[in-house]
Amino acid sequence: MRENNMAEGSAAGTADSNQKTWLITGVTSGLGKALALAALPHMRAAGGGAIVQMSSQGGRMSFPAAGSYSAGKFALEGWSEALSGEVAPFGIRVLIVEPSRFRTEFNSAGVLNWAGKKGEYDGVVGAIRQDMAAADGAQEGDPERAAEVIRRVLELPEVPLRLPLGAEAVANLSRTYEENLAALEKMKEYSVAADFPGMKAAQRAFRQGASAVTPAEPA
Template identity: 40%
Template sequence: MTQWLVTGASAGIGRAVTEQLLAAGHRVAATARDAARLEDVRRSYPGAVWTADLDVTDTAAIRAVVTRAFEELGRIDVVFSNAGRGAVGAAEELTDEAIAEQVAVNMTGPIQLVRAVLPHLRAQGGGRIIQTSTMGAQISSPGASMYHASKWGVEGFLESIIGEVAPFGIGITMVEPGSVRTGFGAALSIAEADPAYAGTPVGQVRQFIEGSGGNLTGAAPGDPARVAAAIIASASTRPAPRRLVLGSDAYQAVRAALSGRLREVEAGGALAASTDFPA
């Protein structure tokens, strides 16, 4: 039996991971903005679920909940950071508040969660951190600039600290799913439209979202149960995989993006060398 701390556990991938862990006999410290939405799993698995309200934009609350979880569970083997939200709109359409929320939920919150759990993981001699990211941390699309910025940002942070925490037996994995059949689309923050963008790619994205009725992922190829199973399985892989690209759409999109960037870098090889001091 292992013990997990899961944020964003009340819906989507977080919910699927929580339910599969409990069904397999593990114990879960499950958090959500409204932990009452986890009451059904508490009843189904009495004694195996520890719950707490947690808004990941509240750094003080993160530290308090993490401290309580480690104190009451004794040891946490895996921290699954899964809370997140999307914002849609052209860069100039987004309000200051929407930009701040994207950074707080998708980047600053996960960063502060990692900072809060690291002392406990070091003290217990190791553990695993798994961060839900997205294929959107490797690719980008019009109308989602701040979503991509926040996801690229949190991956930059995690990439940097992998080497910092490895000496303490702490592994880090970034999960990059493609489109998965969850309720993600229903929780989007959508900016007020500027007519100037109506005939642009941003306008086309907006039309697609409005036409979906909030069910953006209804025909998505990604199966949340299989995504959850892959995430759980990764926790026992040694060494920790740096990234999990999950979904055929994610694989194709990420591979194309990385290949394209590599071609651009290679095309500039001579120019790069020309800016050095002469030998």
């Protein structure tokens, strides 16, 4: 099993974030992907394995002060979803873990990256900054229990692509999915009107049983 848990927290308004903040986000995300790719030849040779990508509830939703952090997690999730379809024929599973707050050092003063502040956004992100700092040592999530849950899920006959961790993540992501589905339905009439009249929706290859592809024999 290969676990990718490379990340650095950043609490700043999107307009406050500087180039260093975005560079750190991109580098940590990129290193995690590189390590996962490095493990793939060994997993293919072994005939299976599991890649656990530590994302966040912030990889499926975002909010003020979490823009750069969520950008990295959104990218990780999109990349991991594509990867899961590519490696499934080799018996390799990909699990994207989406935790809420867990009692690690993530919210500690030495880890949480406070980007430069612009006074005009204090009313929007100030309370969120304070909340994130105050959570240090008081997070409801237990890292040891989380590890055990991940282990149990990986032993299931059908491993899901995504695993929210923690009651807050379940509540927030449930609300996010419901709101997104409602918005999709509300805008559906406008959305489909953009196609040429009389055209049927495309049947893309990635929706036609890609997991059943037989891998090529090694040279």
